[in-house]
Amino acid sequence: MSSETSEVITSTEAGTEVIYHFLATSEELKRSGGQLTRWVGDHDILLYEHEGGLKAISNICRHFGGPVGYLKAKDGIFTCQWHNWQYSCKDGSCLTHPGLGLRPYAVKVTGGKIYVNLLS
Numbered sequence: 001m002s003s004e005t006s007e008v009i010t011s012t013e014a015g016t017e018v019i020y021h022f023l024a025t026s027e028e029l030k031r032s033g034g035q036l037t038r039w040v041g042d043h044d045i046l047l048y049e050h051e052g053g054l055k056a057i058s059n060i061c062r063h064f065g066g067p068v069g070y071l072k073a074k075d076g077i078f079t080c081q082w083h084n085w086q087y088s089c090k091d092g093s094c095l096t097h098p099g100l101g102l103r104p105y106a107v108k109v110t111g112g113k114i115y116v117n118l119l120s
């Protein structure tokens with residue numbers, strides 16, 4: 001289900017203005033057990049806590065587009081329920097088919113809200 005939002009923040013990084021789009025609140029992530037998926041514009045994003053930090057990667061499996069984050073990560077690995085391709089929570093790299101990793105998104109947290117850079 002698509003969830004459009006227009007809330008953005010900007011940040012100057014290496015002399016360039018970068019736009020971050022609202023994804024979820026920290027409270028929502030906490031209530032979801034540290035892992036949730038959400039659409040931001042045309043991007044299906046998997047947001048999760050990993051080793052004390054926050055990460056966001058594409059939720060679209062590189063095989064046939066299954067929802068990578070439908071099941072909770074286990075032992076640092078996401079397993080797509082459609083055909084069991086596996087991805088590392090560390091960086092979205094594909095463990096079963098090297099070179100076919102998931103797109104990462106830069107994350108920024110401010111004021112209890114989590115934002116992602118859709119162009120990162």
Ligand code: FES
Pocket residue numbers: 061062063064065066067080081082083084085
């Ligand atoms: S769609 Fe994910 S393993 Fe096939």
